Amino acid sequence: xxxxxxxxxxxxxxxxxxxxxxxxxxxxxxxxxxxxxxxxxxxxxxxxxxxxxxxxxxxxxxxxxxxxxxxxxxxxxxxxxxxxxxxxxxxxxxxxxxxxxxxxxxxxxxxxxxxxxxxxxxxxxxxxxxxxxxxxxxxxxxxxx
Numbered sequence: 001x002x003x004x005x006x007x008x009x010x011x012x013x014x015x016x017x018x019x020x021x022x023x024x025x026x027x028x029x030x031x032x033x034x035x036x037x038x039x040x041x042x043x044x045x046x047x048x049x050x051x052x053x054x055x056x057x058x059x060x061x062x063x064x065x066x067x068x069x070x071x072x073x074x075x076x077x078x079x080x081x082x083x084x085x086x087x088x089x090x091x092x093x094x095x096x097x098x099x100x101x102x103x104x105x106x107x108x109x110x111x112x113x114x115x116x117x118x119x120x121x122x123x124x125x126x127x128x129x130x131x132x133x134x135x136x137x138x139x140x141x142x143x144x145x
Contacts, residue, residue: 004036008123011035012093014079016043017063018056023099023128025070030125031097032072039091041079042067051082084111088120100124 011031017024032038045060056063060078068076081087084096096115102108103124112122 006034006036008035008094009037010091010093011038011095011097011123012041012087012091013038013097014041014043014084014087016048016052016056017067018048018058020058020063020066026128027097027099027125028067028070028072031123034097034123035095037074038072039075039077039093040067040073041077041087043079047080047082085114088115088118093120095121095123097123097125099127101127 011034013027013031015024015027028038028040042060042064043056045056048054048056058066064076064078067073079087087093088096096111098108108122115121
């Protein structure tokens, strides 16, 4: 049996992945460097509308296809709920990856505590500064005017 040099066996991350950019690629690449198998949950259009009150530029099926094509991703699933503990209960991941811009936020501090009780953890990936889907949308809107 081949011994892996990866820190974790099963990793999980989620996102909208609208207007896929280098920040998205960085988080997936860095996550895969730490785990043998990476599950990526892509938020459905309905979920995004429910909490962001706006529709993604790229529709769900196309965002799903883009993320599926990334070599660092082993499995892509729809994200229909933002409940990370429900995702843990379903997939039993060893680690959940998120950008370090979420570090210290109450929701993630609670998740760290809850996951530690399940022998799982949160790993914060360095946030890629100067790029975001929101920023890209703003630029596109300005160019379109």
